[in-house]
């Protein structure tokens with residue numbers, strides 16, 4: 001205990017010095033090899049009195065995108081305007097502030113969205129309310145799963161649908177921390193995340209993986225032989241085998257140079273990973289050693305300060321394309337955060353990337369170069 005205090009006493013001034021000098025690699029993330037700084041060319045579509053379009057989904061007839069925002073609503077882009085499509089909580093009193101984390105457990109906070117290709121139902125991972133569904137016409141979503149193994153889902157985060165087996169793979173980030181506590185969750189090196197399977201007809205839930213460090217984005221492979229789950233705090237993507245000789249086992253699919261959020265498959269069977277931020281040495285240490293993170297949490301720092309430390313100062317944007325085998329194929333950035341920042345999802349559709357972020361009041365659209 002004493003040695004940890006001494007280490008903390010040494011480490012914290014070092015962090016302060018690093019911040020003061022913003023040394024590349026220590027506090028500021030180092031530049032990435034082979035990356036293309038093209039995302040400043042993206043277009044933006046602004047939201048109206050709303051913020052944090054975390055996940056984006058198109059309905060089976062190509063309408064949308066739809067996106068869940070911080071006040072609990074799911075909005076649909078109709079080509080010229082955002083229209084209200086659904087809410088995840090029937091209680092809307094006090095839910096009009098675009099961003100009010102203290103009300104999220106009442107208003108709901110929709111994160112991962114996916115349409116069922118056959119039924120057109122929209123499935124929603126609401127951080128506070130659990131796994132939900134709403135019909136193709138929208139309205140108030142109905143709860144499907146609110147607790148697992150006797151524990152309330154505390155931070156439901158993302159999902160993918162296998163419409164042939166009619167099952168949903170979904171993640172719960174933590175049994176200890178709420179979404180609004182995502183920074184304390186990272187700094188405490190919480191490892192209570194889960195990957196689960198929900199059977200639509202039997203309504204049964206099976207836990208596939210537990211003990212995950214900030215379980216986040218979920219994506220099924222094109223041939224449905226494996227499902228990926230992002231582990232944000234370890235900056236890894238895990239692969240859980242559903243079929244073949246390794247069925248039931250998992251391995252590391254890929255590692256990324258930052259904090260990954262959602263992961264989405266394109267029509268080729270490749271995967272786009274959205275990174276909240278790249279990580280410098282300070283952020284890596286803080287998300288690996290809980291005594292260090294907990295010490296930082298004891299200091300009189302606001303959310304903004306802590307976020308600043310974790311993302312290494314300046315806002316930026318980064319999206320990484322991985323092959324079906326987990327090999328890095330492409331790295332796209334907005335190095336200075338000119339147009340986009342703090343990405344949460346990248347959805348490829350007809351030669352364009354549709355890009356969400358949990359912190360900004362707009363979505364991005366980037367046209368891929370041939």
Ligand SMILES: *[C@@H]1O[C@H](CO)[C@@H](O)[C@H](O)[C@H]1NC(C)=O
Pocket residue numbers: 165167199200201202
């Ligand atoms: C889902 O539940 C139904 C009904 O119990 C069962 O027949 C089916 O095999 C289950 N599907 C999967 C993929 O487990």
